[in-house]
Amino acid sequence: MKLLIILFLCCPFLLAAQTCEKWKVFEITLKGDKTENPFFDVNLSARFSLGNEVKTVSGFYDGDGVFKIRFSPNIEGNWEYVTQSNQKKLNGKKGRFLCIQPSPGNYGPVVVRDTFHFAYADGKPHYSFGTTCYAWVHQGDSLAEITLKTLSNGYFNKMRMCIFPKSYDWNKNEPLLYPFEGKPLTEWDYTRFNPAYFRNIEKRIAQLDSLGIEADLIVFHPYDRWGFSKMDRKTDDLYISYIISRFAAYKNVWWSMANEYDFMKEKKTDDWNHFIKMFADNDPYNRLRGIHNGSVWYDHTNPLITHASIQNEDTHRAKELRVKYKKPVIFDECRYEGNIPWSWGNLTPEEMVNKFWRGVTNGGYVGHGDTYVTEQPLQWPNNSSDELWWSKGGVMKGKSQDRIKFLRQIIESAQGSLSPSKIFEWWMPYSAVSYKNEYFLIYYNLDQPRSQVVNLPGNSIYSIEIIDAWNMTITPVEGEFSGKSLVELPQKPFTALRITKTR
Numbered sequence: 001m002k003l004l005i006i007l008f009l010c011c012p013f014l015l016a017a018q019t020c021e022k023w024k025v026f027e028i029t030l031k032g033d034k035t036e037n038p039f040f041d042v043n044l045s046a047r048f049s050l051g052n053e054v055k056t057v058s059g060f061y062d063g064d065g066v067f068k069i070r071f072s073p074n075i076e077g078n079w080e081y082v083t084q085s086n087q088k089k090l091n092g093k094k095g096r097f098l099c100i101q102p103s104p105g106n107y108g109p110v111v112v113r114d115t116f117h118f119a120y121a122d123g124k125p126h127y128s129f130g131t132t133c134y135a136w137v138h139q140g141d142s143l144a145e146i147t148l149k150t151l152s153n154g155y156f157n158k159m160r161m162c163i164f165p166k167s168y169d170w171n172k173n174e175p176l177l178y179p180f181e182g183k184p185l186t187e188w189d190y191t192r193f194n195p196a197y198f199r200n201i202e203k204r205i206a207q208l209d210s211l212g213i214e215a216d217l218i219v220f221h222p223y224d225r226w227g228f229s230k231m232d233r234k235t236d237d238l239y240i241s242y243i244i245s246r247f248a249a250y251k252n253v254w255w256s257m258a259n260e261y262d263f264m265k266e267k268k269t270d271d272w273n274h275f276i277k278m279f280a281d282n283d284p285y286n287r288l289r290g291i292h293n294g295s296v297w298y299d300h301t302n303p304l305i306t307h308a309s310i311q312n313e314d315t316h317r318a319k320e321l322r323v324k325y326k327k328p329v330i331f332d333e334c335r336y337e338g339n340i341p342w343s344w345g346n347l348t349p350e351e352m353v354n355k356f357w358r359g360v361t362n363g364g365y366v367g368h369g370d371t372y373v374t375e376q377p378l379q380w381p382n383n384s385s386d387e388l389w390w391s392k393g394g395v396m397k398g399k400s401q402d403r404i405k406f407l408r409q410i411i412e413s414a415q416g417s418l419s420p421s422k423i424f425e426w427w428m429p430y431s432a433v434s435y436k437n438e439y440f441l442i443y444y445n446l447d448q449p450r451s452q453v454v455n456l457p458g459n460s461i462y463s464i465e466i467i468d469a470w471n472m473t474i475t476p477v478e479g480e481f482s483g484k485s486l487v488e489l490p491q492k493p494f495t496a497l498r499i500t501k502t503r
Helices: 001-008 141-151 195-210 234-247 269-282 313-324 349-360 400-412
Strands: 019-021 026-031 042-049 054-060 066-071 077-083 094-100 110-112 117-120 131-133 158-162 180-183 187-193 214-220 253-258 308-311 330-332 365-368 430-435 439-446 451-456 462-468 471-474 484-488 495-501
Touching: 001 066, 026 077, 026 094, 042 066, 054 234, 131 330, 131 400, 141 158, 141 195, 141 400, 187 195, 187 234, 195 214, 195 234, 214 234, 234 269, 253 269, 308 313, 313 349, 349 400, 349 439, 365 400, 451 495, 462 484
Parallel strands: 019 094, 131 158, 131 365, 158 214, 214 253, 308 330, 330 365
Antiparallel strands: 026 066, 042 054, 042 077, 054 066, 077 094, 110 117, 180 187, 430 439, 439 495, 451 484, 462 471, 462 495
8 A cells, every 4th residue: 555655656647547549539528618609709729748749739619518629649658738728617627648558450640651652650551542432421320330341341441531411413312410500401500510410420530440441531522512612711711620629639530622622613722722731730640631633633742732632544644743743642533433324433343453553553552432323324314322332332332342452462561662663674564663672563554465574683582473463363483583584474464473582
């Protein structure tokens, strides 16, 4: 007993009741006084400190008189906090918690590493294999659980998803909740958020995190019948401040300023630059920031954009664009596998897989989508209740996702981050990436040569494997290879070579 008293007197933090895992979410819940509009009238933040590490984060109103502050600690140890507020009941609240080591599978948030690549905060490489599921958070628990079960198969590690509801073909149903108080479809009080709406989204963010999936949150989009795409600058800023306060502490959050920003004609380039800067200035964790285009590309040289988010089907241009923008390049939309009448949504599964391989072996990252309808697929327009993965989630009807998972496993098993490489004769139809002189991955266009000369370093010995990217097989080539080596190829589509240094 005496020992416990001595420990408490000397190190009171050892007995701290509250703990939080590194990079997870520590939450402060406070009860405030009634005001006319707690979303607008009350300022709330907290200052968190551990030694010389200090972060100030904003709080938010969560309804029913409750205010919350969320914080994601990045250092293990004993943190202290104190709140600041213009409301006396919320001001000066002090506390502490112990940040403990991360559990297995918690690698921290994704950041940019070595200019063109991503990594988790603990140093583990992150290779982005994304999918699009715009309105899955607005479909209710039953369909969302099916979506999560589909994602649990490990095809993808990033999900593009809208914060606002979406109105488009195959997505005409009303959302279960709305982001603001008011009356549908357009009579909203933009100074009063609906906390239940945002609680639902953060529940989905947390569920994705439990599966190791990044939540690429689309802040604005043009496909709207409720007026949310036409809010004024003051309302936009209030909304952005609110979602930063609510969502930024989740380690798997990325910010996408818009889906097809250039189709939102009410907003100009100055607006988008303002939004990007607002996230850069106010997100205490500096989460990744991108902006997705329709027909007009944003200038991704903007230093406040962390990565280039591209809509374009020419994924082989990754090698060119990474040099132009000097940052990671993700073809978040390169058309989708499906059978709908829109040209952007009727790729064959073979071409979807081909686009992934061409993008990855040119030093970029690629995103997937599944747009199959089962009810009268040639009807136009098809606004049935059919559940397309791309819009509502559920199950995928395509064939590409298993092949994409196969590619993901190959890339994640590589010895390091891969960059474009030239080891073949210059006229051959291929793309290649490598890690130093230790690992090479080469992919041919669908028209295959019969054989290939591989110009390997002559001072090392390598093994070679032939990959069938469609049938998902890997076949070793007999022998050891060094210097200028001839490899016989199977003369069939979807052929790749994996070359690994053995000594």
